[in-house]
Amino acid sequence: MRAPPNAVDAAIAALRAQLGDRVTTSDSERDIHSHDESWHRPHRPDAVAFPASTEEVAQIVRTCAAHGVPVVAYGTGTALEGGAIPEHGGVVVNLRRLDRILRVSADDLDATVEAGVTHQTLNARVRDLGLFFPIDPGADASLGGMAATRASGTNAVRYGTMRENVLGLTVVLADGRIVRTAGRARKSSAGYDLTRLFVGSEGTLGIITEVTVRLAGVPEAIAAAVCSFDSLAGAVDTVIRTIQLGVPVARIELLDDVQMDAVNRYSGLAYPVKDTLFLEFHGSPTSVREDAEQVQQLAAEHGGAAFRWADGHEERRALWAARHDVAYANKALRPGCGLWATDVCVPVSRLAECILETKRDLRESVLLAPLVGHVGDGNFHLAFLVRRDDPREVAEAERLHERLVRRALAMDGTCTGEHGIGTGKMRFLTAEFGEAVDVMRAIKRALDPRGILNPGKVLPPAPTSPGSGLVPPPRPLT
Amino acid sequence: MRAPPNAVDAAIAALRAQLGDRVTTSDSERDIHSHDESWHRPHRPDAVAFPASTEEVAQIVRTCAAHGVPVVAYGTGTALEGGAIPEHGGVVVNLRRLDRILRVSADDLDATVEAGVTHQTLNARVRDLGLFFPIDPGADASLGGMAATRASGTNAVRYGTMRENVLGLTVVLADGRIVRTAGRARKSSAGYDLTRLFVGSEGTLGIITEVTVRLAGVPEAIAAAVCSFDSLAGAVDTVIRTIQLGVPVARIELLDDVQMDAVNRYSGLAYPVKDTLFLEFHGSPTSVREDAEQVQQLAAEHGGAAFRWADGHEERRALWAARHDVAYANKALRPGCGLWATDVCVPVSRLAECILETKRDLRESVLLAPLVGHVGDGNFHLAFLVRRDDPREVAEAERLHERLVRRALAMDGTCTGEHGIGTGKMRFLTAEFGEAVDVMRAIKRALDPRGILNPGKVLPPAPTSPGSGLVPPPRPLT
Numbered sequence: 001m002r003a004p005p006n007a008v009d010a011a012i013a014a015l016r017a018q019l020g021d022r023v024t025t026s027d028s029e030r031d032i033h034s035h036d037e038s039w040h041r042p043h044r045p046d047a048v049a050f051p052a053s054t055e056e057v058a059q060i061v062r063t064c065a066a067h068g069v070p071v072v073a074y075g076t077g078t079a080l081e082g083g084a085i086p087e088h089g090g091v092v093v094n095l096r097r098l099d100r101i102l103r104v105s106a107d108d109l110d111a112t113v114e115a116g117v118t119h120q121t122l123n124a125r126v127r128d129l130g131l132f133f134p135i136d137p138g139a140d141a142s143l144g145g146m147a148a149t150r151a152s153g154t155n156a157v158r159y160g161t162m163r164e165n166v167l168g169l170t171v172v173l174a175d176g177r178i179v180r181t182a183g184r185a186r187k188s189s190a191g192y193d194l195t196r197l198f199v200g201s202e203g204t205l206g207i208i209t210e211v212t213v214r215l216a217g218v219p220e221a222i223a224a225a226v227c228s229f230d231s232l233a234g235a236v237d238t239v240i241r242t243i244q245l246g247v248p249v250a251r252i253e254l255l256d257d258v259q260m261d262a263v264n265r266y267s268g269l270a271y272p273v274k275d276t277l278f279l280e281f282h283g284s285p286t287s288v289r290e291d292a293e294q295v296q297q298l299a300a301e302h303g304g305a306a307f308r309w310a311d312g313h314e315e316r317r318a319l320w321a322a323r324h325d326v327a328y329a330n331k332a333l334r335p336g337c338g339l340w341a342t343d344v345c346v347p348v349s350r351l352a353e354c355i356l357e358t359k360r361d362l363r364e365s366v367l368l369a370p371l372v373g374h375v376g377d378g379n380f381h382l383a384f385l386v387r388r389d390d391p392r393e394v395a396e397a398e399r400l401h402e403r404l405v406r407r408a409l410a411m412d413g414t415c416t417g418e419h420g421i422g423t424g425k426m427r428f429l430t431a432e433f434g435e436a437v438d439v440m441r442a443i444k445r446a447l448d449p450r451g452i453l454n455p456g457k458v459l460p461p462a463p464t465s466p467g468s469g470l471v472p473p474p475r476p477l478t
Numbered sequence: 479m480r481a482p483p484n485a486v487d488a489a490i491a492a493l494r495a496q497l498g499d500r501v502t503t504s505d506s507e508r509d510i511h512s513h514d515e516s517w518h519r520p521h522r523p524d525a526v527a528f529p530a531s532t533e534e535v536a537q538i539v540r541t542c543a544a545h546g547v548p549v550v551a552y553g554t555g556t557a558l559e560g561g562a563i564p565e566h567g568g569v570v571v572n573l574r575r576l577d578r579i580l581r582v583s584a585d586d587l588d589a590t591v592e593a594g595v596t597h598q599t600l601n602a603r604v605r606d607l608g609l610f611f612p613i614d615p616g617a618d619a620s621l622g623g624m625a626a627t628r629a630s631g632t633n634a635v636r637y638g639t640m641r642e643n644v645l646g647l648t649v650v651l652a653d654g655r656i657v658r659t660a661g662r663a664r665k666s667s668a669g670y671d672l673t674r675l676f677v678g679s680e681g682t683l684g685i686i687t688e689v690t691v692r693l694a695g696v697p698e699a700i701a702a703a704v705c706s707f708d709s710l711a712g713a714v715d716t717v718i719r720t721i722q723l724g725v726p727v728a729r730i731e732l733l734d735d736v737q738m739d740a741v742n743r744y745s746g747l748a749y750p751v752k753d754t755l756f757l758e759f760h761g762s763p764t765s766v767r768e769d770a771e772q773v774q775q776l777a778a779e780h781g782g783a784a785f786r787w788a789d790g791h792e793e794r795r796a797l798w799a800a801r802h803d804v805a806y807a808n809k810a811l812r813p814g815c816g817l818w819a820t821d822v823c824v825p826v827s828r829l830a831e832c833i834l835e836t837k838r839d840l841r842e843s844v845l846l847a848p849l850v851g852h853v854g855d856g857n858f859h860l861a862f863l864v865r866r867d868d869p870r871e872v873a874e875a876e877r878l879h880e881r882l883v884r885r886a887l888a889m890d891g892t893c894t895g896e897h898g899i900g901t902g903k904m905r906f907l908t909a910e911f912g913e914a915v916d917v918m919r920a921i922k923r924a925l926d927p928r929g930i931l932n933p934g935k936v937l938p939p940a941p942t943s944p945g946s947g948l949v950p951p952p953r954p955l956t
Contacts (some may be wrong), residue, residue, distance in 0.1 A: 107827035150667040161665050164642060164676075179914040185823040186855045187639050187893035189628040189678055190899055191907055191936060192918045196641070196674030200667055217724035232590060244585060246695035287765045345663040349585035376785065377664045414666035415579060421668055429669055436657040440670045446924035448918065 002088045003069040008046045011067035015049055018059050022050040023091075033074055033084075033092040037139070037327075038425055039340035039386075040082035045072065045092040052097040054114075054170055054178055054209040061207065062176030064091055065452055072454050073203040075145025076118065078137075081422030083149060083202045087456035095144055098209060101125050110167055110184060111214040115144025122213075131215040134159035136469065137418070138324050143211045149420040150200030154323065157243070157376030158250045158282065159216060161418065166199050170210035174448040178243050184212060197443070201210045202420055203454040205447045218283035222250075223292055224310040224319050228274040230303035232256060232359060236352040238295070238302045239375045244346050245298075247291050251280035252376040253323060256359070259330075259370035266329030267322040277304070277375075278323050280316075326372050330383045334368060337385040340397055342424070344408035345379040345417030354411055355380060358404055367396050377416035406431070421458045429460055438462075480566045481547040486524045489545035489569065493527055496537050499653070500528040501569075511552055511562075511570040515617070515862075517818035518560035520903055521838055523550065523570040530575040532592075532648055532687040539685065540654030542569055543930055550932050551681040553623025554596065556615075558819050559900030561627060561680045565934035573622055576687060579603050583869075588645055588662060590690040595621025600691075609693040612637035615896070616802050619688045627898040632801065635721075635854030636728045636760065637694060638916070639896065644677050648688035652926040662690060671753030675921070680898055681701075681932040683925045698758035700728075701770055702794045703785035705777050710734060710837060712781035713753045714830040717853045719776045721826050725769050729758035730854040731801060737848035744807030745800040756801050757781070758794075801850075802805040805861070808848050812863040818875055822886035823857040823895030832889055833858060836882055845874050857895035884909070899936045907938055916940075 003011075015023040025047045034043035046069075051057045064071045070090025077084060086092050098114035105111065106129045113122055118139045122133050135146060136153040145151075147169065152161035159165065168182035171194075181194040181317060198206055229235040239252055254277055255263065261273045279295060281288045296307050310319040322329075331339055346354045355371070362369055362382075373380025382404060384397040405415045405428050415421075415428040430437050441459055444451075481489075493501040503525045513520035524547075526837045529535045542549045548568025555562060564570050576592035579600065583589065584607045591600055596618045600611050613624060614631040623629075624645065630639035637643065647659030649672075659672040676684055687810050707713040717730055732755055733741065739751045757773060759766045774785050787796040800807075809817050824832045833849065840847055840860075851858025860882060862875040883906050893899075893906040919937055922929075 060758055105825070105827060107718070108825045109722065109724075110825075150665075150671070152665055156665060160642075163665070163671065164638075173917070177913055177916075179917060180912065181914055183890040183892055183910065184825045184827070184886070185857075185886075185890070185892040185895065187628075187630055187634060187641070187823055187857060187895050189896050190892045190903065190910055191678070191915070192639065192683075192921060193628070193671075193674045193678055194917055196671045196913075197921075200669070200671055205670075217722075219724075240585070241949065242589065246587075246697075261668045283788065284765070284768055286604075286768060287762070290762055290764060345581070345665055347586045347588075347662045348664070349583060379663075379665060408663075409661070412661040412663070414661055414663040414668045416667045418667050419667050425668065432661065432668055433672075435655055436659055436672055437669070438655075439651070439657060439672055442924040443670060443675075443921055446920040 003067065003090060004195065007067040008069055008089070011064055011069040012047045014063045015060060015091065017051055017062065019051065019056065024048050029349065031087070033094065036077050036079040036082060036084050038080045038422070038424060039338055040085060040422070042387065043085050043087050044089070045086040046089045046398050048092045048094055048381045050094050050097050054172065057093060057209050058172045058176045058178050058205055060091065060093055061172050061174065065450065067451065068450060070169070070452055070455050071207070073148065073207045075116065075142035076139065078139035078141050079149060079422065080419040081424035083420050083422035083457060085423070087423060091154065093207060095142065102210065104129065106131060108184065109215045109217070110212060111215055112210060113143050115209050115211060116142050118142050119146065126215055130218050133213060134216050135162055135165055138327060143213065144208045147199050147208050147211050148202050150418070152374065152418045154251045154253055154374055156374060157252055158248055162199055163196060165214045166183060166195055167212040167214060168195055169198050169199050169208050171206035171208055173206050174450070174453050196247050202422065202458050204411065204444060204458050205453065220283055221285040221288040222280065222316065223288050224280045224316045225292065225307035226271060226310070227277045227279065227299050227307050228272040228305045229276065232275040233352055233356060234303035234354055235277055236375065238277065238299045238304060240348050241298045242295050242349060243376055245294070247294050249279060249291065249295065249376060250282040251278065253278040254373045254375040254380065257369040258368065259372050262329040262345060262370050263322050263326060266332050267325060269322060273414030278319065286368050327383070330370050330385060334385040336387065338388045340384040340386055341381060342401055342404065343379060343381040343417050343419050344404055344413055344415060345377060346411045348378045350411040350413065351375060351378050354407055356405060361400055361403055365396060365400060367393065367400065377417065378413065423457060426458065426460045481545065481568060485545040486547055486567070488746065489542055489547040490525045492541045493525065493538060493569065496541065497527055497529065497534065502526050511564070511572065514557040514560060514562050516558045516560050516900070516902060517816055518900070521563050521565050522567070523564040524567045526570045526572055528572050528575050530909040532650065535571060535685055535687050536650045536654045536656050538569065538571055539650050539652065543653060543928065546928060546930065548930055548933050549685070551626065551685045553594065553620035554617065556617035556619050557623065557627060557900060558897040559894065559902035561898050561900035561935060563901070565901060571685060573620065578687065582607065584609060586662065587693045587695070588690060589693055590688060591621050591799045592622050592818050593687050593689060594898045596620050597624065597738055604693055608696050610696050611691060613640055613643055616805060621691065622686045625677050625686050625689050628896070630852065630896045632729045632731055632852055634852060636726055640677055643692045644673055645690040645692060646673055647676050647686050648890060649676050649684035649686055651684050652928070652931050654788070680900065680936050682922060682936050683931065699756065699763040699766040700760055700794065701766050702788040702797050703770065704749060704788070704797065705755045706750040706784050707754065708781035708785045710753040711762065711830055711834060713755055714833055714853065715782045716755065716777045716782055718826050718829060720773050721854055723772070725772050727757060727769065727773065727854060728760040729756065731756040732851045732853040732858065734849040737804060737850050740807040740848050741800050741804060744810050745803060747800060756797065765821050794863050804848065804850050808861045808863060812846060814828060814865065815863040816866045818862040818864055819859060820879055820882065821857060821859040821895050821897050822891055822893060823855060823883055824886050824889045824891030827855060827889070828889040829856050832885055835885060839878055839881055842876060843874060845871065845878065855895065856891065901935060904936065904938045
């Protein structure tokens with residue numbers, strides 16, 4: 001969809017009446033909100049709005065709905081598949097002013113925040129209570145954006161993803177109504193699981209304005225270590241055995257030799273340039289020791305060196321900062337290149353095969369693409385370093401990307417473990433889900449019949465052939 | 479909805495052509511499939527079908543859809559809120575012949591089973607691999623039914639519920655199409671979370687025919703114990719502190735004094751007739767000892783006696799058998815009575831208050847209602863023992879039930895932690911979710927526009943006033 005210019009103008013005029021100078025059509029703001037951190041082509045919105053409350057978000061949606069103008073929610077702009085790029089123009093709703101931590105309960109180990117609060121902000125607030133929020137994508141993303149993308153990160157192997165850690169949401173629907181998807185009970189069998197439906201819906205079914213999340217107690221003991229391997233297969237097999245034995249590692253991250261080289265250069269470190277695991281153990285001093293010994297033994301059996309421990313808070317922080325800075329490290333590896341970051345996830349039994357085949361592709365290619373992964377979940381990332389102005393490089397990245405995703409799907413995996421569909425993975429959705437995509441389309445049509453919420457995302461265009469009764473032909477847009 | 483008799487006859491004739499004597503209209507089978515284990519009024523279906531494959535389920539649904547006849551999925555008939563009672567007649571689809579364990583992966587810690595496989599059958603199969611499936615509702619329910627009800631049980635405090643343990647489903651849609659909701663990756667950000675949408679939908683959005691579940695490794699060490707308390711508050715506060723400290727108990731179950739009396743009588747045991755916790759710890763020998771010591775200390779601080787250990791597999795089995803037999807124990811407590819089992823779930827910080835207020839209600843009532851709970855989740859059950867032929871007793875149970883549910887909702891809890899909505903909790907759905915119920919209705923209408931799937935369940939009738947654009951008026955039934 002794309003709204004006609006007069007409808008856009010009328011919507012913006014109405015928004016100005018509501019929000020004053022908190023709606024803007026300035027070129028600079030439209031540029032800032034034309035892209036995320038992905039490889040994908042930017043597109044400017046017609047306007048950017050900065051609401052300060054759920055009610056204001058609802059007003060904006062009602063106004064845009066009345067004029068048939070697209071509404072695109074925007075958190076920190078750190079997404080990696082184009083999910084927040086306003087492909088069809090319209091109004092970008094920047095949620096950064098929804099920045100209040102509404103409540104924290106140390107007794108229930110949960111917190112409710114407005115959608116614009118980032119995970120680092122939440123963590124700074126709950127640290128003194130002996131608590132932390134475990135989901136940590138690389139960027140300091142907003143909780144609303146993380147919920148919308150079903151994000152995860154390094155701790156997911158132990159603590160789960162946003163799917164497991166969101167207890168409930170406040171959501172503005174396509175008609176501007178405000179709903180709450182759940183109370184605060186840890187479990188419920190009441191009704192359809194709307195929380196999980198909106199988590200991962202990337203702003204296409206509603207705009208998330210408040211998030212209630214689980215918190216975890218800071219473990220009594222934490223130990224982090226780095227372990228280099230003689231072979232990639234050895235590193236991956238160590239991970240697979242660790243998971244199969246049920247060792248409750250908190251983090252188990254793989255960085256391949258290319259990635260380690262980039263990390264060393266960027267962060268001024270001197271790790272061996274080898275396939276490497278970064279590990280963290282949480283628990284009591286005894287259980288941490290037991291867990292670490294068990295994994296060290298597995299590593300040794302698979303060609304791993306002795307653990308290099310990061311003792312103390314500061315050393316641990318430096319270790320994980322280096323891990324979280326891989327995107328910057330990769331950009332620095334080949335200056336002037338674009339970074340095309342992608343991720344897939346496979347059953348852990350197929351992980352070695354999937355990674356080794358992918359590395360073989362890379363060895364036979366001219367392109368450089370460091371590999372890093374939350375391998376305990378079967379999830380790994382490639383970052384293609386590509387000169388945008390070289391069509392051969394772009395074509396080669398496309399070819400390798402296609403092979404990577406098809407390989408993961410053939411192994412009963414998924415085309416994205418944590419980055420989302422956005423526009424970048426849209427064409428793989430049907431390959432992954434088959435006719436279940438029609439169910440997704442039916443839900444989209446039921447909740448957003450006019451298609452104003454983040455149009456052009458997640459769901460590939462329906463085939464033109466007449467469908468079954470489940471999926472009526474698209475309605476005309478107004 | 480209720481289909482006209484000629485439509486039902488035509489549907490049954492067509493089903494006979496497809497299934498032969500695996501569709502029946504015999505009084506005995508219709509009686510068997512007229513009820514579950516709940517208090518709720520039975521209702522006979524017009525026919526019962528026994529498909530043996532997903533494709534046959536799809537055929538049945540297509541036939542019933544063509545004739546506008548209700549289709550009600552049925553697992554083991556052990557539900558507690560009337561979810562499988564064919565309120566509007568039609569065809570009950572008994573899934574017990576879908577009894578194949580399709581695959582087990584010790585490497586990926588998962589298994590795929592047909593919907594009729596029960597959790598005990600699955601556990602018997604995977605035990606020799608050193609694995610177990612942790613979700614254990616009291617009854618030996620089918621995995622399909624457990625998924626449809628979003629069931630949980632005693633292990634949920636550590637291992638989660640069906641929400642967390644289902645990786646993917648095969649579902650027959652209302653038009654007979656067969657979809658698969660997910661692959662086997664441990665996490666995914668691809669598209670809408672259809673798995674979680676069908677989990678807990680109680681057969682109203684589709685019929686689950688295959689379930690892929692996570693398995694867990696049998697822990698190296700297991701220890702179980704019983705601990706009696708001087709007061710209910712002491713027992714509940716011990717639970718609350720245990721959860722708040724993050725001790726990873728595998729089970730922490732509360733049985734009040736009334737329940738303990740019933741258990742002693744029924745299972746021939748001699749526990750003190752006091753408010754009591756049943757506990758289980760999983761881990762390494764060291765971590766189990768540490769965890770148990772920590773909880774024992776908390777218990778001692780709250781008036782708990784020394785742990786009475788159930789050593790060895792057989793003692794543990796007997797302990798948990800007594801716990802799982804509470805429904806029978808309760809029935810035996812007042813012979814001739816009906817058992818009205820209900821459950822609620824609240825944030826754990828409100829658990830003591832919720833239970834103590836509920837017990838006050840019970841002390842002031844003529845009715846007997848043992849209390850038992852998966853209290854680590856904030857979830858507890860009451861079992862009202864009621865003479866069906868005494869209207870005063872029925873009215874009193876209704877009054878107490880109403881107060882219980884309203885109390886849980888006022889504490890930001892849920893009207894059911896694990897039993898489902900069925901018909902029994904339908905009238906509380908709007909109180910719990912407000913306008914979000916309209917979102918559920920819109921989804922129901924999108925996926926089952928003619929309302930043939932388990933009609934009369936989960937969603938209360940829509941108010942007659944004209945709704946917003948989100949919820950168009952109901953379509954006429956054909």
